[in-house]
Amino acid sequence: MILEQHYTKCLAQGAYYIASAGEAVIIDPLREVQQYIDRAAQDNVSIKYVFLTHFHADFVSGHVDLADKTGATIVLGPNAETSYAFAKAKHGQSFQVGDVTFTLLHTPGHTMESSCYLLKDEEGKEKAIFTGDTLFIGDVGRPDLAAKSDLSTEDLAGHLYDSLRNEIMPLPDDIIVYPAHGAGSACGKSMSKETYDTLGNQKKTNYALAADLSKEDFVKELTTGIAPPPGYFPKNVSMNKGVNSSIDEIIARGNTAMNAHSFKALVDDQDYLVLDVRSPQEYTAASIPGSWFIGLDGQFAPWVGALIEDIDQKIVFIAPENREEETVTRLARVGYDNTQGYLKGGITAWKEAGFETQKIENVTAQEFMDGLTNGTVSNPIDARKPGEYNSAHVENVPLYTLDDIHSNVKELKAENRYHVYCGGGYRSVIFASIAATHGINNVVNVEGGFGAIKKTNLGTQKIVETPSCSL
Structure with missing residues (x-):
């Protein structure tokens, strides 16, 4: 048996390839499916099934394309409804793949169709469980994404x-827990940077699996402090229930070179971003x-989805x-086709x-902190997430989280000069x-963000830290 985790860092997403005795299964595939077809060809196996743990909200899956190109059967759990052909499995139903078996365990909660796939090896030993968004490493899936009106988050x-x-x-x-996502x-709220773990260790370290955790406390923990989901999530769920444009078509259109004058014409067209x-x-220079x-070398796709x-x-x-093709592909992963x-x-x-260019001024973290001390910096902004800010921040610097920029930018004044920092200099x-x-053109970027700020000579400034706590 071959078992591979294909982890995509920019999406914090794990897809899985498992092959045995001439057959293979793909679990929660990305939208660009040729990689799985090529991997199966390398092993001289046929892809028999495409298992989905649920209808993902944070990316568009390639299950339909993969099934069309390979003849594989798409499998989903109870309560799933789609516009394409699939096998709706029952709780406890098993699927043979070569010499190994997968058993679907219906695990509603993150969504009502959410299911896990329990893998038994050639000797019938329970080897691994692919948990989707039901169980993460260090956390569990958020319960507020299911589009079913008669069920509350609680x-x-x-x-x-x-x-x-x-x-x-x-x-x-x-057994090894292989989730669909990581930090x-x-x-989820507080996933680990680790992408797999033993179930036994999760029972010891994951608050949600604590033996003495009551249902009431579990519900309270899961439903408290959840940030609103990015606006693109419902659209991705809808796309994962339907048939979408082929990734090949999207790349062919988007990966089109334009000269400066043709490009300028679209820059001037208000319909284009x-x-x-x-x-x-490079961006701040010109x-x-x-x-x-929104740089490729960061959490590109999630920020595209959160902000566009x-x-x-x-x-x-x-x-x-x-x-260029990478850019088009990564946009399509979250439905921006x-x-x-x-x-x-x-x-x-x-x-x-x-043609004209613009420039954004940069300052070092030390220059920023010196400016706070001597009064030359009067409008500082922390653009991180509320959890980061509450954990530690520069005293008296207000939070204007990037997630809410389309609303909080209205509070800024065009005549002011602002200095903005984030965690490392990407989000700022x-x-x-x-x-x-x-129209807020006088914004100065603090290079290195809060990570660099913590290493400076603070002068008269203070870092406010809040001790973390957990159940």
Whole structure:
């Protein structure tokens, strides 16, 4: 048997390839499916099944394309309804793949169709469980994403408590838990950076599996302090229930080179968003006025989904050379299929055509802290998430979380000069780029963010820290 976790860091997402005796199964595939087809060809096996743990909200799965290209059967758990053909499995139903078997365990709670797949090896030993968003490493799935009006968030949390205790916790401690997501995903609150673990260790370390945790306390913990889900989540759920454009078609359209003059025509068209996916340093040095920065070398797709409110938005982009197709692919992973092309030659071609550029000022973390001390910095902004801010922040610096920039930018004044920082200098540049499109043009980026700030000579400034606590 071959078991591989295909982990995509920018989505914090795990897909799985398992092969045995000439057959294979793919669990929760990404939208670009050729990688799985190529892997199966390498092992000279046929893909028999595509298992979905649930209808994902944070990315568009490639299950339909993969089934069309390989003849594999799509499998989903009870309560699933789609516009494509699939096998609706019952709780406890088993599927033979070569010499190994998978048993579907219906585990409602994150969503009502949510299911886990229990793998037994060639000797019938329970080897692993693929838990989707039911059980993460260090956490469990949030219970507020299911689009079912007659169930409250509290109802779903209660279902999840029962699922964990009735279906997962009784399993042997030595089986490996393989979840669909890790740290950085918006599908949970406090996932570990580890991407798999033994069930026994999770019973010891995961608050949600504590033996003495009551259902009432579990529900309270899960339903307290949940940040609103990104706006694209419902659209991705809908797309995962239907048949979408082929990734091949999307790439063919979006990976189209445009000269500077053709690109400029679309920049001037209010229907198009100009997305700059280069590094923060390149963007701040010179960029196209009105463009948004969301760099590829960061949590690219989740921030695209969180900030570009219209999933059908027409997009043209500037990318590092030879990363144009990657850009289109990663946009499509979260359902942004309407990419129309990129600027050939990048910002150099733009300048050579004589077109205007903009620049964002950078300061070091030490310069920022010195400015707070001597009074030359008067409008500091912390753009991190509330949990990060509450854990530790510079005293008297207000939180304007990037997630809410489209509303909190209205509180900023065009005549003011602002200094913005995040955790490491990525999100602050996104903040500055979007603020500029709202007329807030004098935003200074603090390089290295809070990570660098903590290493400075604080002077008269203080870092406020809040001790963490857990159940």
